[in-house]
Amino acid sequence: MNSPHFRRFGHVILAIGLLGLLIWQISSQEDLLKTWSEFKSMDFTKNIFYLILALLLMPINWGIEIIKWKNLVSTIDKITGRQSTYAVLTGISMGIVTPARIGEYIGRLSVLTPEKRPPGVVLMFINSLAQNIINIFFGIFGILYFLDDYYQFDDVKLNQYFVAVCLLSILLISLYFNIRKVVAVTQKLPLPLFLQRWFKKLDLIQNVSNKSLVETGIYSLVRYFVYFLQYCMILKFFNLDLGISQMMAGIATIFMVQSGIPLPPLSAILARGEIALMVWGMYNLSVSGILAATFTLWVINLIIPALFGIAIILFTDYNSNSYEND
Template sequence: MNKGIKITYILGPLVFLVLSWFIYRQVIHQPNWKTSLHQVWMAITSPQQWKLWLVLALMPVNWGIEARKWQLALRPVGGIAFRDAFRAVFTGTTMACFTPNRMGEYLGRILYIEKGRRIKAISLTMACSIAQLMVTLLIGLVGILYLRAAPPPILSGKHQGLLALDILLWIVLVLLVSLTFIYCRFSLVASLLLKVPGTRRFSIYIKVLENFDATILLRILFLSFGRYIVFIVQYSLVFPVFGVALGFWQVLGGMSVVFLVMAVVPTLTFLTELGLRWEASIQVLQLYSSNVVGIFATSFAIWLINLIIPALIGSLLIVRIKLFKSR
């Protein structure tokens, strides 16, 4: 395990550096890129900076919705106070920064659960992840259809690009149908899994899924839609600050595909996630805007506000937990 962790820490920064190099090459090949960098700095200190403060204010709203989702998901095992759920999602964000594909998020959250309920809580937490992924796939599917129906001039006539969109569309459709069936039939899926030879030893993880109430699952799904809307609003606010002129439908269509890529492509650490976020945003949104520097700046600002600041807060909460237990 230690060897695997060491390899992860080596590969993470390496992939990040490679992606950063490609992005750097893209930036310096843009016309007047030095002027663009100066414009970005001016934008931060411009009268539009209030939009950045509003995005920062939306960060606790974003994680508050996630905390509420988790609070609802834990009802079958006794529930959790919203205050503790809110702290848990921040702590989970801290742990997620240093684990492949943000898997450490589950470990960070269960620190706030009593020991006897922690194993069951991991399985229930997955319901929140599945709901958010379903929303990402669904809106991402709409985004692909939007790009396919009204392709930007830079994409029109490029059969390889359109073919790639068609392939991605069918992959997303299959994943969405599969996850929808699992989400709507947790009890049935749990029963089927328990009949598979060798799964009895995992029954403690599986049986807890049978107790999900349909109303709770529906509320979790609606909250996932709400969280997605917060993400789109944040990007819509930040793009103009950095001089990226995009209409609302272009933001929704473009970012839905970016979120889709972020959801399905595995990442090693928060560094590789940042690199992938930059690369995906630039590749998709430059179909509508040539301001690569502004797209890069927007992605970095959202990453900093939505992930790094919560991770720092979560690290302080971890210290608080240790001090509390030591007493």
């Protein structure tokens, strides 16, 4: 049942299934079709440079994530850049069509041997936490800008908000740099037997050094700025005129809100659109332009990489039990 022919057949079925789900997910959204109609009716020839730049930044965006994942996984196992690419892109493909992005775990962990997948789950948590800390850090200042400039909160309320989010940030950073202690303490708790067995497999997490955590944070920071620049280019492409401070605060706020809200597959793009309307709507910008910008960024950063991931599943055979890491 684990023959190359059987695995090949399984990969073909999986790729076709993912492609079908992806097409269904997009076509089932009536608002997206309306947005696409708006997109086609506009003349953007003079701004095409911004779209091209946003597209060129996409492989840089995910290339950083691939390097970051390889660097983090190297603390428990040696994987090649090709394997990390496979893990990240197939994770995008599976995650975008599954509830709570469960499929992303399957893709990311597929290049690890079974005994290293439990610590791999913790590494995914570390990886996600690093990115969310960056999102929250900049989001703090973005929201402060809106509270002061648009809602005109008094100084007392602003200070209360600032203290609250700073405490949250400190808590998350403390958790991030003490994840090894958290795992060690959890392993000693009187948990159900099946959980004890699972947590016993997490000893490799002790190999994750502070140096690796700092490097992961730096990669997350660089990726944040790449994604930030992409968003700026898309806003320029759709002639959504904003001042630099408004743009910086708005994008930071959107990233922070998106990172704190779980987005189910079928409503992900609609939720992103609602968040964008909530933020950019304060400046009386074109609703169709805001939705089109959100949709375009979604296609560039998720749909296109997901299609590459499906192609990789179709044409590449990685079996974690059958290869040896270099």
